[in-house]
Amino acid sequence: MGPPNVLDMDNAGVRWTTEQVLALAPDDASRKAGARLSAAGPWSDAGSSGEGAVWGLCKGSGKKPYQTVIDTKGPAYRCSCPSRKFPCKHALGLLLLWAGEGTSAVRTVVDVGDGPAPDWAEEWLGGRRKRSGEQEERAKAEAGGAAGQADPEGARRRAERRAARITGGAQELEQRLTDLLRGGLAAAEQSGYGLWEETAARMVDAQAPGLAGRVRELGAIPGSGAGWPVRLLEESALLHLLDQGWLGIDRLPAPLATTVRTRVGLPSPADGPPVKDHWLVLAQYDTSDGKITTRRIWLYGRESGRTALVLGFGAAGRSPQPALPVGLVIEAELTPHAGAGQLRADLGAEVDVPEPTGTPPPGGTTTAAVEAYGSALREDPWLDSWPVTLTGVIPVPDGGDGGGWQLADADGKSALPIAPAALSRPGLWKLVALSGGGPVTVFGECGHRGFTPLAVWSAGSSETVQLT
Amino acid sequence: MTGTTLPVGASAATTSWEELVTSALLGTDRRTPPADVMASGQDAPVALLDAAALHTLRRRAGLLPARAAALPEPAPEDHRRELPEPARRRLSQLLADRSAPAGTGGRRGTTPDLTELLPQWLTAANDHGYRAPAASLPALLDAARGRNDLRPHALAFAGPRGLWLARFNPDWKFALRGASGGAVLPGVQDSDAVRQLWEQGLFAERVALLAAVRARDANAARALLGTTWPTERAEDRLMFLDSLRAGLSDLDEPFLEEALSDRSRNVRATAAELLSALPNSALAARMAARAATCVSLDRAGGPTGPTVIVEAPHECDADMQRDGVSPTPPSGRGERSWWLGQLVEASPLSIWPERLGGHTPEEIVTLPVLDDWTDELHAAWCRAAVRQRDARWARALLGPPAVSPAAGPGASSLAERAKLLGTLPVAERASWVAEFIAAHGLSEAFQLLGVCAVPWSGPLGRAVVDALDIARDGGSYPWSFSGVMGLAERCLDPAEAPHLEILTATPDEAEGASPGAGGYWSEAFQRLVSTLRLRAAMMSELAGAPGPQAPDERSSPAQAPAPVDTTPAED
Structure with missing residues (x-):
């Protein structure tokens, strides 16, 4: 005697799983708060539509209940609560409730069944529909002709001014790097972080955020433990290479020139031919530099066989957009960014309701993985890692130098070390637990620091377990 | 650093990477880079950076996988059933909520406290014979690490793969130490293996082994314990002796009687306590004889009819002490009433109807007691009823539930009442x-x-x-x-x-x-x-x-x- 399960039966896709919903939470606290609201009690007038909208009223501490609406197609959220978290705990709780009901035999609390949305929810949902229609119109209009450009001459002049500033910055940075090498890296250890911070600030002034970021990373290397001189020389040399690339950009082939521009910090144009596909969401994780949270979402196109990276950015306190449910397949159009060896793409506005999980992407051995990284470097020498899927690998505790883990081919011959940063993450233990000492399929980023596992499929299972 | 774990590909350049690093570390002013690097005619630092960029890219592009370390033993098969999908979702919710602050007192809102439901969930899942989903094992072990009360159930649910996993993470050592390390216990019929583990095993393994053998064959366990008894450390003897509590029978009496002469006072006290739970033991008879001389019935009694008369012991002699009576009372208690309490507590309750005029336990607890000894005597009977798991006496001492606790017979403290209830x-x-x-x-x-x-x-x-x-x-x-x-x-x-x-x-x-x-x-x-x-x-x-x-x-x-x-x- 389950609740009416219109979403399962009709044109709309499946309900999400608990893990997928929890993965949308901006932080741990929201995850917990959401789980608490997922059970019972506070919800009333909850419902969902065949088009992927979910709504409900949540009784809070105040007199008036909070109005929560979610469009799972975005996904997009709206809630009348004052929280700055995005999605807020109410949206998470409601999604959990909705997710739990899909297969739960019991009507736990309220029936998030199918029906027409109440006015307060419809208002927002209708607005969204209208806006997305307008966006499409605008996109069509823009595609129709570049006549949208208001002042092409002014834009060109602005771009030239910025390029000149960056060139100044690159020359200054070259000077700093040669000074560094002339005086010796050993001296860099004493000069400390301040010198690098100052140089980074100069690069920000020069409107070259890409250079600024790399300079800041250089500053952290002397304190990064044994072997730092080697790493500092490597990264200094690559920064030097980027400087030289920018200063001689006219001589570079167009795709590499675009890559250099992107690496320096100019916005990269998303002007590739759009790819419509069924994309498996492989992984989603956030990193933060204190000011900006960067979200990386890895997608794998079922038909095209492409791997794509969707980036999202959020200012402090706000969760970056978009958020996609890991392990599900979405039907969407991606627009790739230009540049050699670039995987970045923009997610089109039209995202269809997620479909059930598919099988993992085709993968290879550890040798194939490092080879893939190696050849990707030909296109973009500044790549730190490359997305790969390893099939039939076993997590192995490293007996050699203590503490490290490897992912070894099932024949026990070759292995990739797991990147040091990934060793302290809880995902590692999930990976080991799922393997149980046997072969698994792992998606992750393979690079010169080792392999960072992001998702795992146990043998014979199509379920994507995220490790982030 | 991973530069060494990922071996460098074949290098075509003549200059070695090490030379470049040395030059960079000391500075090109002090150490001019090798000649072939300088051949480009550039400034020394620029030439060095150029060469280093080339080397770095060649190294990264030519990376080879490392040699694999020894593969781990695969986790043992777990043949339990897979959790139904909704239950699996529920478990991830319960585990996700686990570190949320537990609301005690104060305002707790309208939503359930998921953390408090985890123990129930685990018990039920174990009763149904489900296998823990592999992906939830880390969170399960973390939860068990933080909460002792969860451990037995969480570890049982985690099963062999959970134990397998726990070996790799020092945070989860507790899982291996627990008695449920049972996976490694030999079959209890395999007497050679049992003996070997008993003689060479770690303390936790030995405790677990003794309990396993005891569960199957009480006498074999006692015999096993007897083989090494005199050489065990005092605190270990205490723990081993405690394991006899399970399946205690009259057959254990000789062993316990011998332990009454143990060097350790705690071992002696535990042996005496165990013996007093055996109403047919010689110790119980000795205690009964002592207690009987202290408590008697005055049939004529006072105005309210027959009255119990108490004459507490005047000394705690060596024999009493050997039988586990502690001579020194806690501060604030008279030593005679202290001794009396211990004597009555350790005496079989069955002696009292005969000793006190043929009255039933229900009648005995209502008899007036002379000189304010009521509380002392009734409290001792309560302890005896709990120790001997005597439901009839417990019932009598609890009295009718509707009667105010203050007016009822002896069991005044709630803790004692709870214990008495436990025997019903x-x-x-x-x-x-x-x-x-x-x-x-x-x-x-x-x-x-x-x-x-x-x-x-x-x-x-x-x-x-x-x-x-x-x-x-x-x-x-x-x-x-x-x-x-x-x-x-x-x-x-x-x-x-x-x-x-x-x-x-x-x-x-x-x-x-x-x-x-x-x-x-x-x-x-x-x-x-x-x-x-x-x-x-x-x-x-x-x-x-x-x-x-x-x-x-x-x-x-x-x-x-x-x-x-x-x-x-x-x-």
């Missing part, structure tokens, strides 16, 4: 507590409820709910009852939820009620109802049955049983 059959326990609550309300019921079987029987549940309702009408705040509320959330039969619905409405503020109390009560009842619904959902998800099923008849105590592993959580 499950159903009787529940109806006794139900009547107690109906008569006295909830303020003293918490400990008594703790020994009742879960889910609470119908009458008991109704008594608790009625009492809560009365407390609300009385105008007090719900957090005065948060302990009982929390217990009710975990222990009330989920089938009661529909009857509670009516209590979730916010009543009109009554005259004289605490301000706002009505709203808080409605919140508390909402939480109670939603927790019950959640428990019903949890159980039916685990049963894999469509729709809520009848509550199952298991009778686990409300408070988790004492953990097997009593080591503190390390954090």
Whole structure:
């Protein structure tokens, strides 16, 4: 005697799983708060539509209940609560409730069944529909002709001014790097972080955020433990290479020139031919530099066989957009960014309701993985890692130098070390637990620091377990 | 650094990387880069950077996989059933919520406290024989690490793969130390392996082994213990002796009698305690003879009829001390009453009807006792009833539940009453507590409820709910009852939820009620109802049955049983 399960039966896709919903939470606290609201009690007038909208009223501490609406197609959220978290705990709780009901035999609390949305929810949902229609119109209009450009001459002049500033910055940075090498890296250890911070600030002034970021990373290397001189020389040399690339950009082939521009910090144009596909969401994780949270979402196109990276950015306190449910397949159009060896793409506005999980992407051995990284470097020498899927690998505790883990081919011959940063993450233990000492399929980023596992499929299972 | 774990590809350049690093480290002013690097005619630092960029890219592009370390042993197969999908989702929710602050007292909102439901969920999942989903093992082990009361159930659920996993993470060492390291115990019939492990094993392994052998063959376990007894350390002897508690029988008497002469005082005391739980033992007879001389009946008695006369012992001689009587009382207690208490406590209760004029236990506890010895004597009988698990005496000492605790026979402290209740059959326990609550309300019921079987029987549940309702009408705040509320959330039969619905409405503020109390009560009842619904959902998800099923008849105590592993959580 389950609740009416219109979403399962009709044109709309499946309900999400608990893990997928929890993965949308901006932080741990929201995850917990959401789980608490997922059970019972506070919800009333909850419902969902065949088009992927979910709504409900949540009784809070105040007199008036909070109005929560979610469009799972975005996904997009709206809630009348004052929280700055995005999605807020109410949206998470409601999604959990909705997710739990899909297969739960019991009507736990309220029936998030199918029906027409109440006015307060419809208002927002209708607005969204209208806006997305307008966006499409605008996109069509823009595609129709570049006549949208208001002042092409002014834009060109602005771009030239910025390029000149960056060139100044690159020359200054070259000077700093040669000074560094002339005086010796050993001296860099004493000069400390301040010198690098100052140089980074100069690069920000020069409107070259890409250079600024790399300079800041250089500053952290002397304190990064044994072997730092080697790493500092490597990264200094690559920064030097980027400087030289920018200063001689006219001589570079167009795709590499675009890559250099992107690496320096100019916005990269998303002007590739759009790819419509069924994309498996492989992984989603956030990193933060204190000011900006960067979200990386890895997608794998079922038909095209492409791997794509969707980036999202959020200012402090706000969760970056978009958020996609890991392990599900979405039907969407991606627009790739230009540049050699670039995987970045923009997610089109039209995202269809997620479909059930598919099988993992085709993968290879550890040798194939490092080879893939190696050849990707030909296109973009500044790549730190490359997305790969390893099939039939076993997590192995490293007996050699203590503490490290490897992912070894099932024949026990070759292995990739797991990147040091990934060793302290809880995902590692999930990976080991799922393997149980046997072969698994792992998606992750393979690079010169080792392999960072992001998702795992146990043998014979199509379920994507995220490790982030 | 990973530069060494990922070997460098073949290098075509003549200059070695090491030379470049040395030059960079010291500075090109001090160490000019090698000649072939300088050949480009550039400034030394630029030439060095150019060469280093080339080298770096060549190194990265030419990376080869490292040699694999030895593959781990595969985890043992776990043949238990897979969890139904909804139950698996529920588990991830319960585990995700686990580190949230537990609300004790104060305002707790209307949502269920998921952390408190994890033990129940685990017990039920284990009863159904489910296997833990591999992906949840890390969170499960982390939860068990933080909470001792969860460990036995969490580790049983985690199963062989959980133990396999725990070996790799020092944070989870506790899982290997626990008695449930049972995976490695030899079959108890394999006497050579048993003997070898007994003689060479770690302490925890030996304790587990002894318990396993004892469960199968009590005599074999005692014999095993006898082989090494004199050479064991005192604290180990104490722990081993304690393991005889399980399946204690008259056959253990000679061994225990010998332990009365042990070098360690604690070992002697434990041996005496175990012997006194054997009413046919020689020690019990010796104690009975001593106690009998102290307590007698004056048939003529005073105005109220026959009276019990107590003459406490005047000394604690060496024989008494050998039989476990501790000569020195805790401060504030007279030594004669201290000795008397110990004698009566260790004497078989069966001696008293004959000794006290043929009265039944029910009559004996109502007899007047001369010179204010009542409390002392009754308290000792209570301890004896618990130790000898004598339901008839326990019943008599508890008295009728409706009688005020102050007016009843000896068992004055709630802790003692709870212990006495523990000796009664499950159903009787529940109806006794139900009547107690109906008569006295909830303020003293918490400990008594703790020994009742879960889910609470119908009458008991109704008594608790009625009492809560009365407390609300009385105008007090719900957090005065948060302990009982929390217990009710975990222990009330989920089938009661529909009857509670009516209590979730916010009543009109009554005259004289605490301000706002009505709203808080409605919140508390909402939480109670939603927790019950959640428990019903949890159980039916685990049963894999469509729709809520009848509550199952298991009778686990409300408070988790004492953990097997009593080591503190390390954090």
